[in-house]
Amino acid sequence: MTDEPGNGPFDVIPEDAIRDGSATDAYFLRTETTLDAADRNPHVVAEVTADQFPTGEFEVLAGLKDAAHLLEGLPVDVDAMPEGRLFDGGPVLTVEGRYREFARYETSLLGFLSHASGMATNALEARVAAPDSQVLSFGARHVHPSIAAVVERSALLAGLDGFSHVAAGELLGRPASGTMPHALVICFGEQEAAWTAFDDAAPEDVPRVALCDTYSDEKDEVIRAAETLGDDLDSVRIDTTGSRRGDFRHILQEVRWELDARGFEDVDVFASGGLGPAELRELRDVADGFGVGSHVSNAEPVDFSLDIVAVDGEPAAKRGKLSGKKQAYRTRDGGHHVGLARHDGPADGEPLLEPLLRDGELVREFELDEASERALDDAAAVDFRE
Structure with missing residues (x-):
């Protein structure tokens, strides 16, 4: 053909x-x-x-x-x-x-x-909804790759803290952010092996952010990630799909509680997955950062x-x-x-x-x-x- x-x-x-x-x-x-x-x-x-x-x-x-x-x-x-x-x-x-x-x-x-x-207008909506939180643009996957840099530049212009697209970062002279997808965990077949392998392989300047909702309850995975990586753990990310999410605010509060109860007060909680300004306003006091995708890219x-x-x-x-x-x-x-x-x-x-x-x-x-x-x-x- x-x-x-x-x-x-x-x-x-x-x-x-x-x-x-x-x-x-x-x-x-x-x-x-x-x-x-x-x-x-x-x-x-x-x-x-x-x-x-x-x-x-x-x-x-x-x-x-x-x-x-x-x-x-x-x-x-x-x-x-x-x-x-x-x-x-x-x-x-x-x-x-x-x-x-x-x-x-x-x-x-x-x-x-x-x-x-x-x-940029939609990115600014997200920015003002959570002014004290880290907010990253995760939306490049929703657009034609030829305009990914336009998405990420518009997000930065509106005050977002970073973005995920590597080629856009090279064009804009800014480093891309991102750690692990669910696919990495699935490739290892179990969470601890994936978290440990990532910690061993990732460059030192990459934050250790464990994705904690692949196979089991978010609280369970967060506790296991903290016990596995210990002081190396910088943050946990919760990206539960909307169909399984339930009360997202309650989940994040529970995760924060369990981390604090075990002495991991310095570990941040990062939330992503279909979030917009309304969700950021609702969750900004129980999460340290957010990934915002389609609200920006699909504007x-x-x-x-x-x-x-x-x-x-x-x-x-x-x-x-x-x-x-x-x-x-x-x-x-x-x-x-x-x-x-x-x-x-x-x-x-x-x-x-x-x-x-x-x-x-x-x-x-x-x-x-x-x-x-x-x-x-x-x-x-x-x-x-x-």
Whole structure:
């Protein structure tokens, strides 16, 4: 059996197709052909927005680094909010230039921003639900492997403490986290042999985290793991499937009690398996850390659109959209405001759209830690999901 003509072994759009703009919707290429035939190429202002007016539901801007590199080198000016900024209505990014120069890039531009922003928003929900706990991203297995780094970068941007995907870690320059799956225990056939073998084989800098719910009661396995590894044990992980979980909070309380009763007060309890913000809020006082997977990776993308709002200096927009170039502001009370760029903003308003590209040249750097700090500060300022 052979692959279809022109296809490689994996269904992955090559980077060259993204860069040359062929990773696009067909009607943009038809638009180019039509504009060329009509010898028309107006100067436009186009804005990326999710909601026209503030709704009270803040989301996190992510994916901007990829978006900037997509448009880099084109003869356009771009303003955008910084990565990690929380927004609520109005533009998050503005492109100015001849429409023909960037039309075909709309599909990829929106894809970069929409998917990452959705995942970052959900990751921030998890972060604020358990602000004092270690929270790791375990969701890469739920997405196409070609975008695993997007998942993990979005999680880090929102303030999560780490992630599990090795290749994503190599791309991002961050180490991946993780110890043992149920498969390792099953390969040995019994728990003590698996825990001991892992302790013997794993590098010294890898925490000794024993998975304690493969074959028997969680309390039973936790006690056995503590007795087997002794002072080498750093943490126990409970990942019981939803179909067998019962009262997860009670299980974790019981596990904590039994560890403390045997002198293992320093051993942490880590919980994973289908957890979201509601579960983290319920369990954050009885667990030291969490793995969050599908809540981040399966997040609904932010429904961004790119719309022309001015043509050759005159306001213009389709129905349902607001014409004219805009600016968004954050006020000291955490409010989000949108107004025409030519008008003054609120007296105490901080303009959120800043230069990103000037005539195609990138004029901003991207620091992931700074974006994460910005997201957490903004979350506190606007009472995100409180």
